[in-house]
Amino acid sequence: MYLAIGDVHGRTFWKKHLSEDFTEFYILGDYFDGYTTDFSGEYKNFKEICSAARSDERIKLCIGNHDYHYLSGIIPQRYSRFQQKHYRAINEILEENIDMLKVVYIAKNEYIVSHAGLSATFLKKMKDDYGVKEIEDINSVFIHNRNILTFNGFNIYGDDATQSPIWIRPPSLLKDPAPEFNQITGHTQFPKISGAISATGTKIIFIDTGERESIYEF
Numbered sequence: 405m406y407l408a409i410g411d412v413h414g415r416t417f418w419k420k421h422l423s424e425d426f427t428e429f430y431i432l433g434d435y436f437d438g439y440t441t442d443f444s445g446e447y448k449n450f451k452e453i454c455s456a457a458r459s460d461e462r463i464k465l466c467i468g469n470h471d472y473h474y475l476s477g478i479i480p481q482r483y484s485r486f487q488q489k490h491y492r493a494i495n496e497i498l499e500e501n502i503d504m505l506k507v508v509y510i511a512k513n514e515y516i517v518s519h520a521g522l523s524a525t526f527l528k529k530m531k532d533d534y535g536v537k538e539i540e541d542i543n544s545v546f547i548h549n550r551n552i553l554t555f556n557g558f559n560i561y562g563d564d565a566t567q568s569p570i571w572i573r574p575p576s577l578l579k580d581p582a583p584e585f586n587q588i589t590g591h592t593q594f595p596k597i598s599g600a601i602s603a604t605g606t607k608i609i610f611i612d613t614g615e616r617e618s619i620y621e622f
Contacts, residue, residue: 406511408432408620410590410612411468411519414441414449417617426462428511432590432611433468433519433570436494437485439615447493454501467505468519468591469555469570474498478550506543507553507569510585515622518569520591521577521608525565539582542569574610578602588620 407426409418411434418431435450436443457463473481474494487494498505509517516522516539530536530552534545545552555571557564563573565580574592581587581602590612597618599609611620 406430406622408517408588408611408622410618411470412449412453413438413470414446415615415617416449416452417619418453421619422456422460428462428464430464430509430511430517430588431457431466432517432588433466433505434470434590435468436474437470437483437487439485443487443490443493447490447497450497450501454497454504457504464509464517465504465506466509466517466519466590467507467553467570471498471505472550472553472570475502475550479554481555506540507546508539508542510540511588512622514586516582516585516587518587518589520562520567520570520572521574521587521589522569522582523565523567523572523577523580524582525580526568526572527582529566539585574600574608578608581606581608588622 405426406428407421408430410432413434436446438446457465469483473483508522511517530542553568553570557566562571563576565576578600581604586607588609593612593614594610596613597611597620599607602608
């Protein structure tokens with residue numbers, strides 16, 4: 405059994421699933437900037453998530469856009485609910501655990517798992533500019549160049565196939581998904597966990613359900 409939850413935003417319901425008999429458990433990022441949580445709760449929760457992941461290699465952590473804008477060494481960006489007052493503390497705990505925060509995973513040799521999704525356009529850029537051969541090689545590129553995830557494109561909402569796996573929105577992802585794999589993504593809220601068939605026939609599963617404590621089993 406494989407499990408995945410969408411955007412965390414300080415919520416602690418992930419803990420309820422640790423006792424389940426899972427093969428891998430994917431947490432899709434956005435650990436900070438919650439709608440109803442406060443900084444102290446988010447900080448403690450992220451620390452506990454990282455501790456759980458360090459003690460159990462089956463727990464896999466993605467990076468989200470609401471984590472990214474606190475990192476060092478990036479082109480300065482400020483998204484909604486950015487916590488300027490707590491920037492230093494969030495930056496420090498993210499940097500302490502950056503080795504565990506991946507851009508993209510391959511699960512069951514069938515699914516791409518990331519915060520927002522991987523487009524064919526972005527994957528091609530990684531291949532052309534950085535010599536990426538396998539999808540998970542994007543994680544190695546990110547180690548050396550964090551700015552590959554910088555917000556870009558012409559749509560202020562992020563609905564552009566050029567956007568990175570922490571920003572692309574569903575309409576663009578469905579039109580231009582990375583080939584061969586199905587995908588599991590968060591980032592954009594849906595009333596419930598939803599699936600759609602992309603332009604290339606692959607399945608895209610959207611698992612960010614806002615404040616609902618949803619978990620996806622696959």
